Amino acid sequence: MKLQNKVAVVTGAASGMGKEIALLFAAEGAKVVVSDLNVEGAGKVVEEITAQGGTAVAVASNVAKEEDVQNLIDSAVNEYGTLDILINNAGIMDNFVPVGDLTDELWERVFAVNTTGPMRTIRKSLPIFLEKESGVIVNIASAGGLFGSRAGAAYTAAKHAVVGLTKNVGYQYSVKGIRCNAIAPGGVATNIGTSINAPNEFGMGRAMAGMGINPRTGTPEEIAKVALFLASDDSSFVNGTVVTADAGWTAY
Secondary structure, three states, rough: OOOOOEEEEEOOOOOOHHHHHHHHHOOOOOEEEEEOHHHHHHHHHHHHOOOOOEEEEEOOOOOOOOHHHHHHHHHHHHHHHHOOOOOOOOOOOOOOOOOOHHHHHHHHHHHHHHHHHHHHHHHHHHHHHHHOOOOEEEEEEHHHOOOOOOHHHHHHHHHHHHHHHHHHHHOOHHHHOOEEEEEOOOOEEOOHHHHHHOOOOOHHHHHHHHHHHHHOOOOOOHHHHHHHHOOOOOOOOOOOOEEEOOHHHHHO
């Protein structure tokens, strides 16, 4: 198994890509900390993992809160003794709001979850990784973090920031045995759309302009397989980069 005896934290793991990453990692031998704001959903993922003979624990956490991030990583160490893999998957959308209609509140909320959260989990995990000179970080970015109009202004800027954070961490800590990469999914069938409640008509119209050239929608399981590659030794020479997984959508 590719992740035998590794300890992995997966944020936003109660559903969608996070859930499938947690399930796949457990099947590959990892001890998984299933983190989500929805602790009931996280608990169900843990039940599914343990029913299949895997090892997992659920931890309620809102990555937008520093105290929750502290507790999340501490819980992983307290439960399993260390941390080897950090998957920053938790994220929210922004209703396709263009900058002209953007409020400070929406901007700050999207950045708190999508960008500041990953920064804080990485910051908290680094001392563990540095002590043993090994560790793997995988950030879930987005095609919206590579191109200009796959979402609104806040989400686009936040995911671009995740890409920059990934490259910075990957390069700076490469000499310390730590790798940091990102995945930029295209359209994937998850429930992140539930964070879209009142889409901006103008912004959504502009963002949807490119949907006609999208070859197909991906599945969370397909993204989980990319995450497994990046989290395992199979990608030992891959660092500080972004793997696009979108069926060729952005190749046009």
